[in-house]
Amino acid sequence: xxxxxxRRRLLQAAGATAVASTAESVIGPLSARAASGSAKAxxxxxxxxxxxxxxxxxxxxxxDNQNRTQNYLRFINVDRLLYNFRSNHRLSTNGAxxxxxxxxxxxxxxxxxxxxxxxxxxxxxxxTGDTTCRDKAAYMVDxxxxxxxxxxAAGFSDGYLSGFPESDxxxxxxxxxxxGNVPYYVIHKTLAGxxxxxxxxxxxxxxxxxxxxxxxxxxxxxxxxxxQMQAMMGTEFGGMNAVLTDISLxxxxxxxxxxxxxxxxxxxxxxxxxxxxxxxGLHANTQVPxxxxxxxxxxxxxxxxxxxxxxxxxxxxxxxxxxxxGGNSQAEHFHNPNAIAAYLTxxxxxxxxxYNMLTLTRELFTLDPSRAALFDYYERAWLNQMIGxxxxxxxxxxxxxxTPLKPGGRRGVGPAWGGGxxxxxxxxxxxxxxxxLEMHTKLMDSIYFSSDTxxxxxxxxxxxxxxxxxxxxxxxTTSYPVSDTTTLQxxxxxxxxxxxxxxxxxxxxxxxxxxxxxTQNITTTPGSYATLTRSWAxxxxxxVRLPMRMALRAANDNPDVSAVTYGPVVLAGxxxxxxxNSLPSLNTSSITRASGGSLAFTATANGATVGLGPFHxxxxxxxTVYWNxxxxxx
Numbered sequence: 001x002x003x004x005x006x007r008r009r010l011l012q013a014a015g016a017t018a019v020a021s022t023a024e025s026v027i028g029p030l031s032a033r034a035a036s037g038s039a040k041a042x043x044x045x046x047x048x049x050x051x052x053x054x055x056x057x058x059x060x061x062x063x064d065n066q067n068r069t070q071n072y073l074r075f076i077n078v079d080r081l082l083y084n085f086r087s088n089h090r091l092s093t094n095g096a097x098x099x100x101x102x103x104x105x106x107x108x109x110x111x112x113x114x115x116x117x118x119x120x121x122x123x124x125x126x127x128t129g130d131t132t133c134r135d136k137a138a139y140m141v142d143x144x145x146x147x148x149x150x151x152x153a154a155g156f157s158d159g160y161l162s163g164f165p166e167s168d169x170x171x172x173x174x175x176x177x178x179x180g181n182v183p184y185y186v187i188h189k190t191l192a193g194x195x196x197x198x199x200x201x202x203x204x205x206x207x208x209x210x211x212x213x214x215x216x217x218x219x220x221x222x223x224x225x226x227x228q229m230q231a232m233m234g235t236e237f238g239g240m241n242a243v244l245t246d247i248s249l250x251x252x253x254x255x256x257x258x259x260x261x262x263x264x265x266x267x268x269x270x271x272x273x274x275x276x277x278x279x280x281g282l283h284a285n286t287q288v289p290x291x292x293x294x295x296x297x298x299x300x301x302x303x304x305x306x307x308x309x310x311x312x313x314x315x316x317x318x319x320x321x322x323x324x325x326g327g328n329s330q331a332e333h334f335h336n337p338n339a340i341a342a343y344l345t346x347x348x349x350x351x352x353x354x355y356n357m358l359t360l361t362r363e364l365f366t367l368d369p370s371r372a373a374l375f376d377y378y379e380r381a382w383l384n385q386m387i388g389x390x391x392x393x394x395x396x397x398x399x400x401x402x403t404p405l406k407p408g409g410r411r412g413v414g415p416a417w418g419g420g421x422x423x424x425x426x427x428x429x430x431x432x433x434x435x436x437l438e439m440h441t442k443l444m445d446s447i448y449f450s451s452d453t454x455x456x457x458x459x460x461x462x463x464x465x466x467x468x469x470x471x472x473x474x475x476x477t478t479s480y481p482v483s484d485t486t487t488l489q490x491x492x493x494x495x496x497x498x499x500x501x502x503x504x505x506x507x508x509x510x511x512x513x514x515x516x517x518x519t520q521n522i523t524t525t526p527g528s529y530a531t532l533t534r535s536w537a538x539x540x541x542x543x544v545r546l547p548m549r550m551a552l553r554a555a556n557d558n559p560d561v562s563a564v565t566y567g568p569v570v571l572a573g574x575x576x577x578x579x580x581n582s583l584p585s586l587n588t589s590s591i592t593r594a595s596g597g598s599l600a601f602t603a604t605a606n607g608a609t610v611g612l613g614p615f616h617x618x619x620x621x622x623x624t625v626y627w628n629x630x631x632x633x634x
Contacts, residue, residue: 041249041299041300042299042300042301042302043298043299043302045299045366045367046366046367046368046369046451047365047366047369047449047450047451047456048366048449048450048451049362049366049445049446049449050445050448050449050450050465050467051126052123052126052127052200052442052445053126053127053129054465054466054467054468055444055445055447055448055463055464055465055466056127056444056463056464056466057443057444057461057462057463058462058463058464058477059462060461060462061387061616062387062443062444062461062462063462064392065387065390065392065397065440065443066127066440066441066443068390068392068394068395068396068397068440069120069390069396069397069436069437069440069441070124070128070130070133070441071395071396071397072396072397072398072425072437073117073120073121073124073133073136073437073441074130074132074133074136075396075425076117076136076425077096078136078139078140078143079093079094079095079096080096080097080098080099080426081099081103081113081114081117081140082094082096082114082140082143082144082147083096083097083098083099083105084098084099084103084105084110084111084163084164085111085114085143085144085147085161085162085163086143086147087105087163088111088147088154088162088163088164088165089146089147089148089150089151089154089156089161090150090153090154091146091147091150097426099426099427099429100426100427100428100429101418101424101426101427101428101429101430102418102428102429102430102431103163103429107418108164108179108180108181108182109164109180109181109182109183109185109186110163110164111162111163111164111186111190112185112186112189112190112431112434113189113429113431113433113434114140114163114189114190114193115186115188115189115190115191115192115193115194115434116189116193116433116434116435116437116438117136117137117140117193117434117437118137118140118141118193118194118196118197118206119192119193119196119197119437119438120133120437120438120441121133121134121136121137121197122137122193122196122197122199122200122201123196123200123438123441123442124441125137125200125201126200126201127441127442127444134201137197137201137203137206138197138201138203138205141194141197141203141205141206141209142205144161144194144209145205145208145209147161148160148161148209148212148213157216157219157220158212158215158216158219159212159213159214159215159216159219160213160216161190161209161212161213161216162183162186162187162190163186164181164183164186168181168183169183169220172184172232172235173224173228173232175231175232175234177235182235182236182237182238183235184235184236184237184238184240184263185236185237185238186238187213187217187238187240188237188238188239188240188242188243188289189238189434190213191210191213191214191217191240191243191244191247192239192243192246194206194207194209194210194213195210195243195246195247195250198210198250199250210247211247211251214244214247214256214259217240217244217259218255218256218259221259221262221263222259222262224262229262229263230265230266230267233263233265233267236283236286237263238289239289239290239292239293240260240263240293241260241261241263241264241290241293241294241296241297242260242289242290242292242293242296243260244256244257244259244260244263245257245260245293245296245297245299245300246296248260248300249296249299249300257297257300257301260293260297260300261297263290263293264293264294264297265290268282268287268290269290269294269309272291272294272308272309272312272313272316273305273308273309273312275308275312277316277320277337279316279317279321279334279337280334280335280336280337281333281334281335282333282334283332283333284328284329284332284333284334284350284353285329285332285350285352285353285356285431287313287334288313288317288353288356288357288360289356291309291310291313291314291360292310292356292359292360292363294306294307294309294310294313295307295310295360295363295364295367296363298310298367299363299367307367310360310363310364311364313360314357314360314361314364314374316337317357318357318377320337320338320556321334321335321337321338321339322377323340323348323349323405323625324380324384324553324555324563324565324570324625324626325349325380325381325384325385325403325405325570325615325625326349326354326357326377326380326381326382326384326385326386327348327349327350327351327353327354327381327385327403328349328353328354328357329348329349329350329353330343330345330347330348331345331347331416332347332350337556338556338557339556339557340555340556340557340558340561341555341556341557341558341561341626342557342558344405344406344407344583344626345404345405345406346402346404346406346409346413347402347404347413347416348402348403348404348405348406349385349402349403349405350401350402350432351385351386351389351399351400351401351402351403351432351435351436352431352432352435354381354385354386354389355386355432355435355436355438355439356435357377357381358378358381358382358386358439358446361374361375361377361378362378362445362446365378365446365449365458366449369449369451369456369501369529370528370529372503372504372505372506372527372528372529373506373527375446375458375459375503376503376505376506376507376527378446378458378459379458379459379505379568380568380570382443382446382459383481383568383569383616384568384569384570384614384615384616385403385616386439387616388403388411388615388616388617388618388619389403389432389436389439390436390440391411391412391422391619392619393619393620394422396425397436397440398422398423398424398425398428398433398436399422399423399432399433399436400412400413400414400421400422400423400432401413401414401415401419401423401430401432401433402414402415405625405626407580407581407582407583407584407624407626408575408578408579408580408581408622408623408624409622409623409624409625410620410621410622410623411618411619414428414430415430415432418430423436444461444463446458446459447459447461447463447465447476448463448465448474450467450469451501453470453498453499454498454499454500454501455467455474455498455499455500455501456500456501456503456529457476457488457500457501457502457503457544458503459503460476460478460480460481460486460544460546461476461478461480462476462477462478463475463476464476467492470492470493471492471493472490472491472492472493472494473490473491473492474488474489474490475488475489475491476488477489481548481566481567481568481569481599481614482597482598482599484545484546484547484548484567485543485544485545485546486543486544486546487541487542487543487544488500488541488542488544489539489540489541489542490536490538490539490540490541490542491538491539492538493538494536494537494538494540495535495536495537495538496535496536497533497534497535497536498533498536499531499532499533500531500532500533500542501529501530501531501532502529502530502532502542502544503529504524504525504526504527504528504529504530504546505526505527505546505567505568506526506527507526507548507549507551507565507567507568508526508546508547508548508567509526509547509549510524510547511524511526511530511544511545511546511547512524512544512545513530513532513542513543513544513545514542514543514545515532515534515540515541515542515543516540516541517543520532546567548566548567548568548569549566549567550564550565550566550591551564551565551566552564552565552588552629553565555626560628560629561583561626561627561628561629562586562626562627562629563625563626563627564586564588564591564612564627564629566593566599566601569599569614569615569616570614570615570625571599571601571612571613571614571615572612572613572614572615572618572623572624572625573586573603573605573610573611573612573623573624573627574610574611574612574613574618574621574623575610575621575622575623575624576621576622577621577622578622579622580622580624582628583624583626583627583628584605584606584610584624584627584628585605585606585627585628585629586603586604586605586627586628586629587603587604587605588603588629590602590603590604591603591612599613599614600612600613601613605627
């Protein structure tokens, strides 16, 4: 690792942020806090994540996913990604070919995916020091700045930046937009990508472009009445409240928080604040980014209404609208509460939804790190849906949009609009392809958190934490979930008494924690955190054992329809190329593990032997996740 990368990681660990001193007139003067680089929330977070670069994955299935996505990010042609921006802003496309799918020159919300690429490049650079990804991000930002600078010639307002004309926003405001575009959804992605290049790479040009575009949003929305804004939010607008709050926290300028709050969608927020589940019929992924925004707005304001909105939304979604693999929605929509077995179809569990629910979960955990149920859900969705979202046979790590849960389903299903199977290099660019780039470049970001001098361990995967603020290194070694055991060795300046809080999942019982081979007399209640407090010495090794057992998990709406789990792992039946017309009837007493060295099982269903294995590995064959099996039969 180069010394420059090491210095950058130390700066990240210390929370340093590169902030510039100038801004265009459309932005207005930056506050003194912004100029100093201070970015503070209105509340102190009980738990803090570690910075990108402080946690590294080691050899594992998870690292393989990261490497495949990194290969794609290094491969992609940036000039092709710039085609729509350059064309729209009346600049030469430099002979580049245009893209297909959702980034085709005629697709309504073209140029949404570029923000995802910016975020993913920035994350890869922060995590690995990959200079190819850094340079691609920097080149795109430089070219976007040129597009933005040509607005007068293109007939656009100061600060505007997009792959489609500004007139779509006029139609949006007038409620006459009918071409299928979701303009602020696209702007959200661009803002988020620019922000990430600024905060993870220290790129001040990204900051300048970002604040000009945010200034345009302020100008555009500041002219509208509250009633006009609420009507406009009938069209999907992504997480505008989230990213603008992030900009406020990053700069310390409350101007951006004011703009963020214009995007508080009353029709969604008011029922949630009253703890009323009115999700039925709503387009699912339109809502989750708003919930993330509410959590961020709570952090910025301390207004408990925002916290309640985010918490109630999470509770409703996870408890009443979520399939066993952690995903939600069917045909991209919510249905009545607890409608699970009634909707086992080809188009379940849109990947974006689950990605955003993981983000929301992470946000809520920083507010309430004693609530183990948050990361019980996180682990379920992250392990069972999102790891398997990526095609392991594809060197560029392409993804499935939906994860089918119909009997005889198979991964590799695109959207209804611009569908197909797996995403592709240049002809898809779906929303889920974009969030997939982000997902698989930050698989390590929620393994560990800190609370003052306490280390919190939430996930069990091979990794190394460099707790640079304290001079401590934590090395986690495990084959989990094949094994029920993980070890955490602490080295470095570990002396003194401090605590390690370890999640004890709700699905286990009889968990044990030992240090240097000696079992510790500490409480390991399922669905809680075990606190290990001791005077540490370098080399101390903590061994955590989480016994796993087979369980049937009934669908909310039908106790005779169940999924099979082993510990945190959802097991799926392997049906090869055979078709299934209905759920197989599973003889639950026949389930047998092949060996302790794998998660291969066999069982009898419909009178025939079927192999079962982890759903995240169910690739290249038809499967079933749910069975005709009574929940009390195991």
